[in-house]
């Protein structure tokens with residue numbers, strides 16, 4: 123993965139530290155639309171939704187001034203469905219390069235031109251979902267032709283050499299045996315790869331959650347191989363500790379001590395604050411402290427181990443150590 127320039131890294135770490143101690147969110151995830159181009163088997167989005175109450179691009183600037191996160195995710199639904207996405211990104215990004223801005227998308231609507239424009243507008247990292255290393259992705263996502271499109275557009279824009287694309291593979295019972303095959307595909311396409319874990323909370327469906335000894339054995343074997351591949355390369359972006367915590371999450375059936383609402387939060391398409399994308403208690407822009415008191419301090423939900431948790435459930439020294447060592451490491455691709 124591309125190294126963030128030193129000046130920008132230090133600004134991110136400084137702003138993150140201030141927020142940590144001020145009990146403000148380090149990461150904010152803006153769900154810029156509830157509509158989606160896909161109908162994924164593991165998700166509660168899918169198809170068109172009411173767009174009439176969506177925030178306008180200029181509203182995002184107001185939210186940034188109040189919340190001041192050092193990292194922002196622009197997500198959804200499918201964010202590329204917003205015709206004014208470039209303007210939204212420009213309203214999120216400030217002149218000093220902050221926040222570090224990640225577009226989380228299925229890339230069904232991505233083109234080379236859009237990729238270049240989004241980079242110029244301020245996207246630092248493009249997170250692209252890939253559940254299978256072949257056409258089974260279309261079936262899981264309910265969108266015929268998606269895999270073919272990804273197999274053309276991803277290597278094409280990766281060849282521009284910016285090293286800012288990270289494929290995200292959400293581990294479920296249906297694709298656990300494909301973990302290394304997905305890594306092969308990322309290597310073939312010349313992009314980075316991040317693993318995350320299925321949560322039954324979105325849809326209530328437990329079929330995709332790993333529970334049986336056989337499923338857990340496959341998970342262990344696959345992730346052991348991934349860990350040995352990580353020793354030689356730098357393009358798998360998880361930490362080994364995160365992969366171990368993912369195994370623990372599936373084995374014990376949850377991951378306790380969630381800090382949603384405090385260390386990160388979601389802003390919904392109509393501008394409400396929510397602790398996370400799977401907890402629907404809504405608060406106003408100026409009510410984060412109330413959300414922490416009413417939700418985070420009493421939260422016993424352990425039903426996901428999504429990537430954002432794997433980064434922010436850590437102690438402050440651990441988070442700082444991992445980010446600083448990440449910055450100064452120069453392992454080959």
Ligand SMILES: C[S@@+](CC[C@H](N)C(=O)[O-])C[C@H]1O[C@@H](n2cnc3c(N)ncnc32)[C@H](O)[C@@H]1O
Nearest residue numbers: 164165198199200226227228251292320321324
């Ligand atoms: C909700 S989607 C929104 C952005 C975009 N539509 C996409 O799919 O990348 C963000 C991420 O959540 C993941 N996701 C969806 N349902 C999930 C679930 N039940 N558990 C864990 N991750 C899930 C997706 O695979 C995707 O990587």
Ligand code: SF4
Nearest residue numbers: 158160162165167199
């Ligand atoms: S995971 Fe993303 S692409 Fe799939 S339905 Fe949910 S929001 Fe849409």
Ligand code: SF4
Nearest residue numbers: 380398400423425426
């Ligand atoms: S564990 Fe935390 S982030 Fe995950 S669904 Fe529960 S409250 Fe949300």
